[in-house]
Amino acid sequence: xxxxxxxxxxxxxxxxxxxxxxxxxxxxxxxxxxxxxxxxxxxxxxxxxxxxxxxxxxxxxxxxxxxxxxxxxxxxxxxxxxxxxxxxxxxxxxxxxxxxxxxxxxxxxxxxxxxxxxxxxxxxxxxxxxxxxxxxxxxxxxxxxxxxxxxxxxxxxxxxxxxxxxxxxxxxxxxxxxxxxxxxxxxxxxxxxxxxxxxxxxxxxxxxxxxxxxxxxxxxxxxxxxxxxxxxxxxxxxxxxxxxxxxxxxxxxxxxxxxxxxxxxxxxxxxxxxxxxxxxxxxxxxxxxxxxxxxxxxxxxxxxxxxxxxxxxxxxxxxxxxxxxxxxxxxxxxxxxxxxxxxxxxxxxxxxxxxxxxxxxxxxxxxxxxxxxxxxxxxxxxxxxxxxxxxxxxxxxxxxxxxxxxxxxxxxxxxxxxxxxxxxxxxxxxxxxxxxxxxxxxxxxxxxxxxxxxxxxxxxxxxxxxxxxxxxxxxxxxxxxxxxxxxxxxxxxxxxxxxxxxxxxxxxxxxxxxxxxxxxxxxxxxxxxxxxxxxxxxxxxxxxxxxxxxxxxxxxxxxxxxxxxxxxxxxxxxxxxxxxxxxxxxxxxxxxxxxxxxxxxxxxxxxxxxxxxxxxxxxxxxxxxx
Amino acid sequence: xxxxxxxxxxxxxxxxxxxxxxxxxxxxxxxxxxxxxxxxxxxxxxxxxxxxxxxxxxxxxxxxxxxxxxxxxxxxxxxxxxxxxxxxxxxxxxxxxxxxxxxxxxxxxxxxxxxxxxxxxxxxxxxxxxxxxxxxxxxxxxxxxxxxxxxxxxxxxxxxxxxxxxxxxxxxxxxxxxxxxxxxxxxxx
Numbered sequence: 001x002x003x004x005x006x007x008x009x010x011x012x013x014x015x016x017x018x019x020x021x022x023x024x025x026x027x028x029x030x031x032x033x034x035x036x037x038x039x040x041x042x043x044x045x046x047x048x049x050x051x052x053x054x055x056x057x058x059x060x061x062x063x064x065x066x067x068x069x070x071x072x073x074x075x076x077x078x079x080x081x082x083x084x085x086x087x088x089x090x091x092x093x094x095x096x097x098x099x100x101x102x103x104x105x106x107x108x109x110x111x112x113x114x115x116x117x118x119x120x121x122x123x124x125x126x127x128x129x130x131x132x133x134x135x136x137x138x139x140x141x142x143x144x145x146x147x148x149x150x151x152x153x154x155x156x157x158x159x160x161x162x163x164x165x166x167x168x169x170x171x172x173x174x175x176x177x178x179x180x181x182x183x184x185x186x187x188x189x190x191x192x193x194x195x196x197x198x199x200x201x202x203x204x205x206x207x208x209x210x211x212x213x214x215x216x217x218x219x220x221x222x223x224x225x226x227x228x229x230x231x232x233x234x235x236x237x238x239x240x241x242x243x244x245x246x247x248x249x250x251x252x253x254x255x256x257x258x259x260x261x262x263x264x265x266x267x268x269x270x271x272x273x274x275x276x277x278x279x280x281x282x283x284x285x286x287x288x289x290x291x292x293x294x295x296x297x298x299x300x301x302x303x304x305x306x307x308x309x310x311x312x313x314x315x316x317x318x319x320x321x322x323x324x325x326x327x328x329x330x331x332x333x334x335x336x337x338x339x340x341x342x343x344x345x346x347x348x349x350x351x352x353x354x355x356x357x358x359x360x361x362x363x364x365x366x367x368x369x370x371x372x373x374x375x376x377x378x379x380x381x382x383x384x385x386x387x388x389x390x391x392x393x394x395x396x397x398x399x400x401x402x403x404x405x406x407x408x409x410x411x412x413x414x415x416x417x418x419x420x421x422x423x424x425x426x427x428x429x430x431x432x433x434x435x436x437x438x439x440x441x442x443x444x445x446x447x448x449x450x451x452x453x454x455x456x457x458x459x460x461x462x463x464x465x466x467x468x469x470x471x472x473x474x475x476x477x478x479x480x481x482x483x484x485x486x487x488x489x490x491x492x493x494x495x496x497x498x499x500x501x502x503x504x505x506x507x508x509x510x511x512x513x514x515x516x517x518x519x520x521x522x523x524x525x526x527x528x529x530x531x532x533x534x535x536x537x538x539x540x541x542x543x544x545x546x547x548x549x550x551x552x553x554x555x556x557x558x559x560x561x562x563x564x565x566x567x568x569x570x571x572x573x574x575x576x577x578x579x580x581x582x583x584x585x586x587x588x589x590x591x592x593x594x595x596x597x598x599x600x601x602x603x604x605x606x607x608x609x610x611x612x613x614x615x616x617x618x619x620x621x622x623x624x625x626x
Numbered sequence: 627x628x629x630x631x632x633x634x635x636x637x638x639x640x641x642x643x644x645x646x647x648x649x650x651x652x653x654x655x656x657x658x659x660x661x662x663x664x665x666x667x668x669x670x671x672x673x674x675x676x677x678x679x680x681x682x683x684x685x686x687x688x689x690x691x692x693x694x695x696x697x698x699x700x701x702x703x704x705x706x707x708x709x710x711x712x713x714x715x716x717x718x719x720x721x722x723x724x725x726x727x728x729x730x731x732x733x734x735x736x737x738x739x740x741x742x743x744x745x746x747x748x749x750x751x752x753x754x755x756x757x758x759x760x761x762x763x764x765x766x767x768x769x770x771x772x773x774x775x776x777x778x779x780x781x782x783x784x785x786x787x788x789x790x791x792x793x794x795x796x797x798x799x800x801x802x803x804x805x806x807x808x809x810x811x812x813x814x815x
Contacts, residue, residue: 011649011659036665120664144660144684173662177686178649178678180659255684332689354690359709359734366728368705371636373672483665604757 008183014175017145018112018168019044021152022082025108026189029057029074031067033453034482035086036121037175038114042084043483046495052186060485060494063419063453064089068096068111072165075109076202077193080156084112087128088418092454094131097165101135102212103201104163104219107191108156111137115171117302117329123401123418125327127303129278132167136216138223139167139279140233143254145179151233151276158226162219169278171301173252173329224280233276234285243271245348246293248286248306250275253299256332260339269348281309290315297323297342301330317342375406377589378562378607380552381447381474384521385412386585386615388443388472391531395441395470398425402447403481404474409586413445420454422446426469427462434468441535442469448504449479449487456511463512463545470534471547474521475504476554484557504549513547521550524614555607567610567623574620575599585615627657627775628681630688634707635699635720637674640761643788644697645676647765650784651776652680662686673703695774699747699761701726714739718768720747720760741773743811750803759793759800766801770808778805 012020019041022030032042042058049056057074061067064085071081085093090113097111113128132139140155142148148170155166200208227234237258247270249257254274261267273289275282278300290296290312298307298318307318317323323342325334333354340351375382385407388397399405399413400422407413415425426444433440446455451473459471479485486492491501508516515537519527527550534546553561577597581590589606590599599620612621631648635641642663649659661678677688690709696717698704704719708731711717717735721727721744735742747764751757762785768774769781781801789797 009653011646011653013663040665144686173686176663176665178645178659178661178663179686180649180653180657252686256687259683259685332685332687336689357690357709359731362728362731362734363705363708366705366731368702370706371673371702373637 009180010183011178012145012181013040014145014148014170014177014179015040015114016044017149017179017181018084018152018170018175019048020181020183021149022110023048023052023054023056024149024184024186025153025156026080026187027056027082027156028079028107028189028191029071029081030084031059031061031071031081032084033061033064033067033089034479034485035089036482037116037172038084038086038089038112039482039485040175041112042485042494049495058494062488064093065096068093072096072100072105072109074193075105075107077107077195079107079191079193080109080160080189081107082110082112082152085114086122087113087115087126088122088124089113090128090131091126092419094135097131097135097137100165101137102209102216103204104212104216105159105165106163106196108159109165110152110155110159110168111165112152112168112170114175115169115302117171120172123416125302127301127305128167128169129305130303132169133279133305136220137165137167138220138227138277139169141169141250141276141278142174143251143274143276145174145177146181147233147276148174149181154232158223162223164216164219164223169251171251177252220280224282227277227280228282228284230277230282233274234282235274236289237272237274238267238270240268240271243269244294245269245342245346246271246273246289246296247299248273248275248289248296249299250278250306251301253301253330253335256330256335257299260332260336264351266349275306278305279309281306283309283311286310287312295346297338299324299330299335299338372409373406374409374586374588375403376556377587377605378555378609378611379403380476380521380550380555381407382410382585382587383524383552383611384445384472384474384527384550385410386611387521387524387527388412388445388531389584390524391528392441392443392470392535395443396426396429398422398429398442398444400446400450402450402474402479404445404447407445410584419450420458422450423455423458423462423471426471427458427465427467430467430469431465439468439539443531444469444471446471446473447480448473448475448477448489449485451504451507452488452502456507459508459513459545460511467545468538468543469545470531470538471545472531473504473508473547473549475549475551476557477551478554478557480554480557484554508547508549513545515544515546516549517547518549518551520552522552522609522611524611555609559607562607562609566608567613568608569601569606569610569613569621570624571599571601572620572622574618575616576618578618580617581612581615581621585612587612627655628683629657629679629695629775630693631678631680632688632693632696632707632710633676633678633699634696634703635674635761636703637672639674639699640758641674641676641699644761644765645678646788647762647781647784648678648680650788651780652678654780654784655680657681658683660684660686673706675703675707695768697764697768699764705731708735711740716741716773717743718764719744720764722746722749743768743771743773745804745807747804750807751800754796754799754803756796756800759796762797762800763804766804767808770805770810771812
């Protein structure tokens with residue numbers, strides 16, 4: 001990369017490069033709900049807005065569907081809009097995606113859906129490109145941050161030219177890759193909101209939907225022709241006439257593959273066709289490439305989107321023929337081994353596979369600690385889970401998505417399905433048992449942000465249908481897991497300006513709940529008492545759903561709250577190393593001194609919250625008297 | 627020059643900040659940057675690893691046995707990430723006492739001609755009242771030893787560029803401290 005001046009090249013995280021692309025495209029409206037690996041896009045747009053004095057409207061929406069619709073409306077007024085989410089977020093927004101594919105857009109609308117092969121931080125490995133195909137909208141698939149930035153800009157142009165929503169699908173290794181990226185000048189697009197009424201289109205009845213569907217199919221045909229002639233995102237690397245094997249690849253798999261071919265000196269033996277527009281697939285280009293090779297291997301993440309669209313598969317090797325793993329991330333060593341197998345099978349080369357080395361075996365003997373994610377020392381959610389487990393040890397614990405999923409470690413989480421399911425599964429469990437005339441204790445746990453995301457419909461449904469359970473809302477006043485995005489309870493919007501605060505209690509009351517108590521979970525003793533009262537209420541004849549708002553600010557986002565009244569603790573000689581605190585409180589600030597068989601405090605982690613005082617059955621953790 | 631660096635540790639040890647330091651350093655040296663970082667759930671006390679490649683690369687990930695330098699800010703994570711180091715690579719580990727480290731692995735590394743250096747960066751950082759700066763202390767130490775192709779002045783420039791106002795002073799102090807210690811031990815551990 002040529003470096004002309006210090007300003008033109010910046011090292012950017014993939015998501016920050018995407019944000020830059022959004023701004024360079026002159027986008028007017030950006031909406032999102034946070035989720036790994038997409039969360040860094042909106043904060044980067046906010047930063048650019050402030051730095052460059054832009055008028056961009058940016059919102060952290062209550063959920064992904066809400067985000068989608070808000071962005072779509074901006075597009076209908078002729079403005080450019082982007083909506084960002086993680087791949088499972090697109091499930092939530094899919095209703096709008098499917099429908100808007102038919103009705104189309106006016107200003108460019110780009111959907112950024114970040115996939116998580118692995119999965120590193122998600123409940124599924126689903127491939128967003130399939131969603132694009134399902135909805136019949138075009139998809140771009142970047143392989144590097146630089147490419148992602150450029151693709152965003154073209155996606156806006158394409159969207160406007162063909163009046164169709166366009167998907168950009170970065171995988172986690174693009175979103176969280178870091179690259180020296182060449183910046184381009186910003187584009188300022190002066191556009192005033194101008195919604196042109198056209199009920200036939202924007203409020204189309206089923207009869208006219210058929211017309212729109214036909215139109216959509218024609219549009220896709222035209223886009224497919226454009227992708228056929230594209231050489232910016234779809235191109236060949238190596239044009240060796242003698243090569244019998246060709247590889248069709250995309251996304252970060254392309255980047256991994258070309259480095260491996262270089263390293264193994266195989267560039268002249270294997271030709272590569274890179275596809276950056278997996279849907280609609282440039283069929284002629286693909287067929288031509290296949291025609292020129294004896295066999296063609298398809299390496300794509302996460303699922304078989306390109307492979308399944310190929311019409312004549314007689315020469316094709318891939319997932320459908322068992323040559324590529326059906327699950328998991330395709331890391332460089334994995335691709336190396338796929339290549340080794342295929343080259344051997346075709347008799348092209350004998351490549352040694354990457355296997356466990358002598359070092360791996362030595363390390364195995366050391367048994368190094370594999371660190372699983374855990375709630376932070378001082379996390380109020382740990383206090384709440386500890387109290388729940390203590391008050392209602394036999395309950396079914398239906399939980400949800402967030403930091404508090406890690407309540408698993410405290411054995412206080414039995415189910416994690418998707419956003420909002422803490423409440424819906426709790427009510428479903430209740431009804432299934434109640435049908436058998438059994439009323440067992442059920443505790444649902446859900447974070448504040450998740451509750452705003454999808455808790456209200458679940459809760460009012462449960463109330464309306466007479467379900468009985470305890471709901472503990474773990475209110476840390478922030479979306480902690482994904483990087484401290486504000487919730488509607490905080491009263492701050494995405495760019496830091498003031499929003500209208502929506503108190504949880506009013507919302508819960510509005511769902512028809514009669515029993516709502518608020519408590520600081522650091523007060524474990526009283527929370528245990530309150531949970532028992534809640535259980536009593538939820539099983540009383542005239543009772544109902546009991547909601548406890550366990551409110552204490554996230555100690556990472558608001559450390560000052562913790563520092564106000566520190567409770568420094570020490571461990572007395574009464575500790576007999578029973579491990580109860582380690583197993584059921586599981587704080588990084590506590591560890592077992594194996595030689596002395598007593599628990600010690602790790603001052604590197606301890607934040608002096610003092611909650612562990614309640615976690616020792618022997619009373620061996622006490623506050624230091626000053 | 628092509629240089630592949632692994633930064634390993636646990637959430638809260640400043641791995642991402644260190645990755646930022648090295649990428650700016652690479653940029654200052656006129657190199658292209660490619661890399662990969664851990665964000666999200668693992669940051670909650672889990673293992674955090676950053677891959678950083680300076681030079682001509684397309685893939686953001688470093689392969690097993692390919693890294694030139696490994697910085698490990700925590701003993702356990704060293705065992706988990708040594709596999710990335712190449713034959714003849716260099717490794718800096720934040721460790722109180724080298725005797726803590728597994729002997730048979732040390733022997734293996736010697737056979738692999740790996741330069742293995744340990745330094746109590748946490749201890750040193752606590753002396754200047756900032757345990758969180760152990761990452762910068764260790765980086766400063768590595769530059770002091772002269773084993774890595776980075777210059778003190780460049781590192782200082784980068785720290786001034788990327789540190790927040792609140793941390794700049796302590797970061798520079800940490801760099802200086804580590805650098806002097808590294809210089810003292812030099813090429814000989």
